[in-house]
Amino acid sequence: MLTAVVIQSGGTVRVELLAGGGESGEEELISPSKCLFEPETEEARTAEKISPEECGPGPSPIMPEMKELAWGAGAFVVFALLMRFFLFPRLKRGMDARYNSIREGHENADAARSSARSEVAQYEAAVASAKADAAKVVDAARATLESERQAKIAEANSRINAKREAALRDAEAARGAVRGQIESAVTDVVTSAVEAATGKRPDASAVSRAVADTMSAGVR
Incomplete structure (x- = not known):
């Protein structure tokens, strides 16, 4: 009967097929140091020769060993301490600075x-x-222009009235002068006519009054 035995020698691992010990079915014994994994029992570890079945089964592919759990727990504790006392305070200070900067910006x-x-x-x-100032200036300018316009109109009316009165006086004087000339001419004509008709020269003052009264009555 052949038995597969995994043997570690130095840095190499090899598998050997061992034949059984004759017809009696005895297995070939090996040294515990040649086992790939250390035997589980103290008796097998201290024995000089053991059967290949007594070698250790090796680590479980699913369940981690205690030292791995210890290293993982230690690394987690160290990481947690670093986060708590070094990384998180820095992160919090950065977040606070960012928040303060944003709040200051707002x-x-x-x-x-x-x-x-x-x-x-x-x-x-x-x-x-x-x-309002412009409206006041415009209103003041309008008031000034209006007062100047009224003053100029009043001045023009005054000049017109003065010229009208002067024209009336001149016209009255001219009419008086013409009337005097007409009265004198009419008086001369009437005097000549009366003298020619009566052979006597009439009173000049009486003729003048009669002519004046007649012309005055005609003017009215």
Whole structure:
């Protein structure tokens, strides 16, 4: 009967097929040091020769060993401590700085918005004041122009009235002069006519009064 035995020698691993010990069925014994995995029992580890079946079965492919669990737990504890006392505080400081920067940016934006609104309100107030001042200036200019126009109209009317009165006086004087000339001429004609008709020269003053009364009655 052949038995497969895994033997580790130095840095190499080899598999040997061992034949059974004759017809009696005895197995060939090997040294515990030639086992790939250490025997599980103390008796097998201290014996000089053991059967290949007494070699250790090796680690489980599913269940980790205690030292692996210990190393994993230790690494996790170290990582947790690093996170708690070094990495997380730095991350938190960075997040706080980022948050403070964003909040400061929002506050600056709000302040700039408020300042812009205040400047817009001041600008609108200045525009309204300028419009009011311009309206006052326009009204004052209109009032000045109106007063100047009224003054010029009054001055023109005064000049027109003065010229009219002067023209009336001149016309009255001219009419008086013409009337006197007409009265004198009519008086001369009437005197000549009466003298020719009666042979006597009439009274000049009486003829003048009669002519004046007649002309006055005709003018009315």
